[in-house]
Amino acid sequence: MSEYIEFDKDHHEHHPKETFITKWIFSQDHKMIAKQYLFTGVIFMGIIGILMSSLIRMQLAWPEEPNVIFEFLLGKWAPEGVMDADIYLALVTMHGTIMVFFVLTAGLSGTFSNLLIPLQLGARDMATGFLNMIAYWLFFISTVLMVASIFVEAGPAAAGWTIYPPLSALELAQPGSGLGMTLWLISMAVFIASSLLGSLNYIVTIINLRTKGMSLTRMPLTIWAFFVTAILGVISFPVLLSAALLLIMDRSFGTSFFLSDIFIQGEVLHYQGGSPILFEHLFWFLGHPEVYIVLLPALGIASEVIATHSRKPIFGYKAMIMSILAIAFLSVVVWGHHMFITGMNPFLGSVFTFTTLLIAIPSAVKAFNYIATLWKANIQFNPAMLFAIAFVSTFITGGLTGLILGDSALDINVHDTYFVVAHFHLVMGISALYGMLAGIYHWFPKLFGRMMNKNLGYIHFWVTAVCAYGVFFPMHFIGMAGLPRRYYTNSNFPLFDDLADTNTIITVFAITGALIQIVFLYNFIHSIFYGKKASQNPWNSTTLEWTASIKHIHGNWQGKIPEVYRWPYDYSKPGYKEDFVPQHIPLKKGEEEY
Amino acid sequence: MITLFITLILIFISIAIWQMIKIFDLTRALKGEKIDDSQIANDKDNRVNARLMLGFLAFIYGITIICIIKYGHFPLITDAASEHGVKSDTLMISTLGLIFIVQTITQFLLHYFAYKYKGQKGNKALFYTDNHKLEIIWTIIPAIVLTGFITYGLLTWADVMNISQDDDVMVVELYAQQFNWKARYAGNDNSLGKSNVRLIDIDRANILGIDESDPNASDDIITTELHLPVNKPVLFKMRSQDVLHSAYMPHFRAQMNCVPGMVTQFLLTPTITTEEMRNTPNMIDKVLTINQIRDEKNKKLIEKGEEPLDPYDFDYVLLCNKICGKSHYNMQMKIIVESQEDFDEWISKQTIFKNSLIAQN
Numbered sequence: 001m002s003e004y005i006e007f008d009k010d011h012h013e014h015h016p017k018e019t020f021i022t023k024w025i026f027s028q029d030h031k032m033i034a035k036q037y038l039f040t041g042v043i044f045m046g047i048i049g050i051l052m053s054s055l056i057r058m059q060l061a062w063p064e065e066p067n068v069i070f071e072f073l074l075g076k077w078a079p080e081g082v083m084d085a086d087i088y089l090a091l092v093t094m095h096g097t098i099m100v101f102f103v104l105t106a107g108l109s110g111t112f113s114n115l116l117i118p119l120q121l122g123a124r125d126m127a128t129g130f131l132n133m134i135a136y137w138l139f140f141i142s143t144v145l146m147v148a149s150i151f152v153e154a155g156p157a158a159a160g161w162t163i164y165p166p167l168s169a170l171e172l173a174q175p176g177s178g179l180g181m182t183l184w185l186i187s188m189a190v191f192i193a194s195s196l197l198g199s200l201n202y203i204v205t206i207i208n209l210r211t212k213g214m215s216l217t218r219m220p221l222t223i224w225a226f227f228v229t230a231i232l233g234v235i236s237f238p239v240l241l242s243a244a245l246l247l248i249m250d251r252s253f254g255t256s257f258f259l260s261d262i263f264i265q266g267e268v269l270h271y272q273g274g275s276p277i278l279f280e281h282l283f284w285f286l287g288h289p290e291v292y293i294v295l296l297p298a299l300g301i302a303s304e305v306i307a308t309h310s311r312k313p314i315f316g317y318k319a320m321i322m323s324i325l326a327i328a329f330l331s332v333v334v335w336g337h338h339m340f341i342t343g344m345n346p347f348l349g350s351v352f353t354f355t356t357l358l359i360a361i362p363s364a365v366k367a368f369n370y371i372a373t374l375w376k377a378n379i380q381f382n383p384a385m386l387f388a389i390a391f392v393s394t395f396i397t398g399g400l401t402g403l404i405l406g407d408s409a410l411d412i413n414v415h416d417t418y419f420v421v422a423h424f425h426l427v428m429g430i431s432a433l434y435g436m437l438a439g440i441y442h443w444f445p446k447l448f449g450r451m452m453n454k455n456l457g458y459i460h461f462w463v464t465a466v467c468a469y470g471v472f473f474p475m476h477f478i479g480m481a482g483l484p485r486r487y488y489t490n491s492n493f494p495l496f497d498d499l500a501d502t503n504t505i506i507t508v509f510a511i512t513g514a515l516i517q518i519v520f521l522y523n524f525i526h527s528i529f530y531g532k533k534a535s536q537n538p539w540n541s542t543t544l545e546w547t548a549s550i551k552h553i554h555g556n557w558q559g560k561i562p563e564v565y566r567w568p569y570d571y572s573k574p575g576y577k578e579d580f581v582p583q584h585i586p587l588k589k590g591e592e593e594y
Numbered sequence: 595m596i597t598l599f600i601t602l603i604l605i606f607i608s609i610a611i612w613q614m615i616k617i618f619d620l621t622r623a624l625k626g627e628k629i630d631d632s633q634i635a636n637d638k639d640n641r642v643n644a645r646l647m648l649g650f651l652a653f654i655y656g657i658t659i660i661c662i663i664k665y666g667h668f669p670l671i672t673d674a675a676s677e678h679g680v681k682s683d684t685l686m687i688s689t690l691g692l693i694f695i696v697q698t699i700t701q702f703l704l705h706y707f708a709y710k711y712k713g714q715k716g717n718k719a720l721f722y723t724d725n726h727k728l729e730i731i732w733t734i735i736p737a738i739v740l741t742g743f744i745t746y747g748l749l750t751w752a753d754v755m756n757i758s759q760d761d762d763v764m765v766v767e768l769y770a771q772q773f774n775w776k777a778r779y780a781g782n783d784n785s786l787g788k789s790n791v792r793l794i795d796i797d798r799a800n801i802l803g804i805d806e807s808d809p810n811a812s813d814d815i816i817t818t819e820l821h822l823p824v825n826k827p828v829l830f831k832m833r834s835q836d837v838l839h840s841a842y843m844p845h846f847r848a849q850m851n852c853v854p855g856m857v858t859q860f861l862l863t864p865t866i867t868t869e870e871m872r873n874t875p876n877m878i879d880k881v882l883t884i885n886q887i888r889d890e891k892n893k894k895l896i897e898k899g900e901e902p903l904d905p906y907d908f909d910y911v912l913l914c915n916k917i918c919g920k921s922h923y924n925m926q927m928k929i930i931v932e933s934q935e936d937f938d939e940w941i942s943k944q945t946i947f948k949n950s951l952i953a954q955n
Binding site: 166368380389486497516531 | 671832
């Protein structure tokens with residue numbers, strides 16, 4: 001801590017000597033930690049997650065044919081190139097776990113909360129850099145454990161990312177529930193510890209370290225989103241931790257929290273009195289807020305990117321804040337909509353239908369406000385803006401089908417079919433991914449001091465956008481034909497034979513969509529080293545991060561921390577020659593704030 | 595193998611395009627043209643991408659239309675084979691209608707505005723921060739529409755979940771285990787014998803753990819096919835012996851999880867017999883299409899010298915719809931809905947529990 005107190009004197013006298021290790025590995029600097037999250041969470045885990053989804057799609061499109069790719073990548077789990085059914089479930093499970101927790105929770109929040117909270121608030125660093133470093137390294141450990149679990153003898157966890165017991169609790173039920181599941185649970189416990197430390201740090205920083213003049217209603221919407229996300233994380237992740245611990249007890253110490261009356265492989269087990277439904281409650285008490293932990297940062301990033309690149313204030317700033325708060329509040333009282341048909345009391349089903357459909361109101365407000373922001377704008381189609389617009393598009397498409405799934409009477413028909421897969425991939429998977437990509441394109445100059453190539457960005461965007469719809473739109477319809485998810489192959493039901501060609505088309509889109517990410521990866525890595533040098537404020541943005549030094553230094557600003565005099569969205573304000581007025585420019589005499 | 599080839603070809607094509615772009619840029623540089631390498635969108639980028647936005651809107655509409663035409667008969671929306679299914683279909687269709695309208699309008703506005711208000715150098719956007727009237731309108735309208743849909747949904751839900759225990763209801767147990775289903779009929783007394791997995795005795799063929807000392811148990815009937823008399827309410831009692839399963843009967847719009855350690859239930863009244871369902875126009879079309887697909891496959895199979903597939907005829911089916919392990923994808927049971935007489939005849943041929951036990955010496 002001592003080194004930061006010096007900065008508060010607004011002097012920049014001397015650095016403590018930096019070694020390779022303190023600068024690149026055990027760094028306490030928020031910008032370096034953001035980059036570490038970006039590389040571990042987004043890039044590394046992202047590649048694994050996407051690769052797994054490609055394998056899943058290939059299996060679904062060509063279930064009976066031997067496939068050299070399977071043979072090459074899966075080895076003994078694909079004898080003669082035919083994928084093993086247990087491994088299919090393991091791939092589905094690990095794809096879900098990695099994407100939801102590692103890429104879209106830790107990767108997304110970790111990168112952008114760490115980068116932007118101090119920079120946009122005018123703070124020298126996070127409230128405690130040490131905890132921040134610990135949070136990252138705990139995340140790293142959990143990543144290592146999760147990746148290691150893929151290589152264990154009997155295969156990784158395979159009970160679905162929701163790991164419902166008894167399937168996840170009993171090794172007799174499936175091989176993945178042995179060592180693979182143990183590693184999964186330990187990895188998640190460490191992950192949750194990391195997430196809690198990170199979230200606490202974000203909350204404390206936002207409450208305490210805002211620069212002079214940065215009142216709560218002058219914070220950029222990104223910060224509002226990160227703030228609420230962190231609070232949601234602190235409320236809900238401990239519940240998953242308790243569920244994981246109880247499951248570990250059931251698995252290893254013979255307790256019966258979630259298990260009762262089980263006869264498997266010819267023997268009666270001793271478990272008595274527990275309930276798997278209890279686990280479902282505990283899991284979804286995190287699981288549903290988790291959806292918004294993934295989505296809210298993307299909403300925040302989209303708000304910022306849309307306002308900046310359309311050169312127009314975000315429409316209804318206060319309504320945007322209110323709707324973030326409303327969504328966050330509702331998100332902790334809707335978890336039961338994942339459980340309508342689990343045997344839960346039907347009256348509870350009614351309550352959860354009611355609260356769930358209410359979420360549509362703040363979501364609709366958000367969508368309309370984005371559209372209103374585009375009206376009479378002066379849109380600069382940088383790749384970041386394209387992804388932000390596509391975000392709104394998939395958020396609407398995916399969100400609307402929530403009206404069917406959130407309605408208990410209709411959920412009976414389409415629960416656990418491909419309709420659900422289509423819905424959540426669009427509304428949280430693809431949307432959050434677009435938010436993340438918009439963020440990477442927009443803040444790349446801040447992260448690495450260089451620009452990404454825009455033409456490669458355009459190719460990346462348009463192919464990705466077409467493929468995302470190509471994959472997930474038809475999935476609604478095969479879901480409405482009653483096709484269940486998590487089936488290794490559909491060929492055992494002649495009833496679904498007429499859906500096979502659609503599955504092939506979806507796979508072609510999916511593989512193209514996965515391959516085009518190579519363009520992004522190339523652009524990303526190439527630009528880090530050879531990209532065009534960025535100017536101080538390449539997008540003519542109003543927020544504080546663009547006043548900080550381009551070269552990453554401890555403490556972010558060479559001299560004084562800028563003071564803030566206005567809200568963050570003074571774009572195209574009448575009375576100014578430029579079409580943006582940064583937050584640190586004082587109001588003119590007689591000028592109203594907004 | 596083909597996949598690998600396609601993958602490699604795609605990779606090479608992308609490399610080729612990238613190199614061509616580079617060469618193109620280099621020649622322009624050699625000609626002395628000024629290149630804008632700021633990596634920030636200029637007017638030309640704005641124009642191109644704005645047009646592509648309109649193109650993308652057309653793509654979204656196109657894919658919607660194609661999907662609706664291709665799947666126009668919506669198997670989960672038409673021909674519900676149960677009493678409550680017809681009501682939930684009406685709710686489904688009206689919700690889909692609402693979604694379709696909102697989707698069409700909002701996507702249009704989003705992409706059209708993106709196209710129309712593309713950036714131009716020297717232009718300035720309108721400084722328009724908020725409009726309370728407008729915001730109240732688009733808060734209130736969704737709120738009113740949703741109130742309607744919530745009420746409608748809750749009424750339907752209450753209807754579907756209403757389990758009234760009149761004498762007229764036939765009780766059937768659905769028993770799940772990795773990876774198959776059993777059905778247990780209550781017999782003449784219409785009440786199931788007590789059961790617990792601890793009573794399972796494989797040697798005596800008491801596979802469902804039925805309490806032999808319970809007088810209600812003796813006339814229970816265990817089957818591997820689910821026969822239901824048409825127009826008679828059936829109360830399903832679901833049990834599982836190992837992990838979570840889910841009894842999914844899409845044609846009846848019915849689904850309920852089977853949870854070890856407890857009994858869940860679902861009430862439905864089948865209204866269309868298997869025979870009648872086979873003769874609905876949608877089903878005739880569907881079966882025809884599927885058999886064409888299977889014929890195509892058979893040609894390949896015969897070439898390889900393998901057994902051809904049987905021709906398909908429609909049957910209702912009970913699927914497992916909760917991930918339950920290796921053979922989850924093949925956990926199914928045939929459902930036959932028939933007239934009361936046919937049902938009575940079938941059930942009279944089944945062995946009752948008391949007689950199915952293997953006597954031990």
